[in-house]
Amino acid sequence: MPSERTADEDAAQLRITRQLVDRMEWVGFAYQGAALVQTALVDPFEPAEKTVVLVLGAAHLALAAVIWRTKGPFIRGGGAAAAWVATIFIIPVIIALLAAPGTYASNSSCVQACTYPAAPLLFVAVYPWVFTRAFGKSPVGIGLVVAVCLEWFLLIYLINGGFDRTSVLSALSSVIWVVVSYGIGRIVARLTGVVRKGEKQIQQQKTEEFFNFLHSHIKSGLAAIRLEQPNVPAMLEKVGELEHTVSEQRLTQLLSLDRVPLAMLCSERIRAFSGVIRIAETPRMGARTVRGPVGILIDRALGDLLKNAVVHGAQTVWVRMETRTGMLVLEIADDGPGFDEAVMDDPGTSLHRLRGSARELGGDLRRSGHLPRGSRLMLSVPTGEEP
């Protein structure tokens, strides 16, 4: 099962990619300038046309210098980005028109300036966000690659009046250039994903170490205060609030992990209720971890269901959890007054919302059996692991 990416992770990858693009865009222009200068020097042009192509190449090199010092079109976004992408269609037309009569696509190794579109296409593959708002993310790059390739065939047809073996080979060789460039861009995009994951892991580890140290100290400190001042209700209340805040922060940090340790999740939630209601049974989860979304659901279920038991006057609660053929099953029973099944269909209740969240993940929340007293709820959710 693919891992889910959160908005935070998307934002992190965007940040890393922007840093990369910001530093490298000038290289793209320099590469395009070099491609034009090379075609002016190598391919057959009349002197005046050759000068035009050389000027175009020089202009790109000058732009590269400017971008090196400032910002490139993809970082500026909007019209600047669109203009750069537009050049991959405009420049090939200009080159085709400037080529000496009868020489366009006359070299089977490549069309004139065939490497020109490579750089912008590579950047589109690396940085698809540049067109996200306007076109949506994935189809833009591939659409551009196809359009550039078709343009060469169209130009050959219009300028040469048809195709011969050499011109077709020339166009096909050029296609290889742009496809390879786009492919390299996609690989770079994947590498930024790897960097993002590494960065996230390091951050998580540092936060976890910090929390382990801080939390353990705060817990010890608060336990000491409780023992020192057992007869000062106002102070105990404040200590309780502080313990609750620390616990909630700890849970937030736990739930941000890729793999959420179920033992810690249960422990934190059970701790919060252990002075409030008798917890007759708790699950043993050992080293078991689950995916982030499953952990978030289990945490919510523990919080909501234990709270419901307390609010409705139960004296004792039983918490069980186990894995059964790819499903994690949480069962919470209490000796409270019980409830009508219709409650779960009322959109205003936490049970209804919890059931909705469980179903979104492919699971469910059900009342288990009919008890003379109390209630028993069973939440199931797929773990997404291979058996």
Place this chain on the structure above:
Amino acid sequence: MRVLLIEDHAPLAGLVSRELQRECGWEVSYARDPREASAHDRASFDLAIIDLLYEHLTRDFDSRRAAGTVSLTSKELLLSGLAAVRDLAADPAGTRFVIWTSGEASRRLHLLFAYEEFGARVFCSKSAGTGTLDTLIDALRAAADKRPYVDPVLNSYLPADGAAAISGTILHDPARRAVWRALALGARSRGQVSEITGYSSRHVGNLIPEMFNDLSAFDAGLRTSSSPMNEVISYASRNWEFFLDDTVRQVYP
């Protein structure tokens, strides 16, 4: 009854000693860590309360680890409460003990190890949620009566029936243990692991997928991972206190 409390948080230790004396009439001696505790005549105590990690020892060891002065053959690795647990568990007729911990991520493998390897059966959370010492007193009485007792707050850290044991998975094989420890020391590539363990880079490369299989057997939640190397590195760095624990190394060299 005479109780030995091994706890590094001095204010908490002082209060617990005082309250146990006041409420139960027990005589409590306090040691800052297992090293200091070894100076006491353990046989003279009926009960011991053992914290798992000690901040000053962990911090000192981590500084040495970061400075690169720790190796797999260092005379002593990280000293934790497992040392005291091992010593006391070795004599079933001797001092009974309670493991007393906050149950943080860095202690969860220690808890499992104490349960599986040394037969620890009495566990109490430092902050049980009740705000009193009732839970600790219950735990101590259970230990004195040789009854198991697990604070509900810590119960979830213990293994479910039939769960794969640490000894049968991540600590199963000496070569893989060496690689785990090298990764916990900070090695991040096959070359670095090879340098620390003395195994060839190729052999290390072959061990990593096996270690990932061990890990997946130990924690089925990791089966979804697509990158064994990253997962193994991440697990070793997150649990370095366990992989570099001195007692764990003595039991599983």
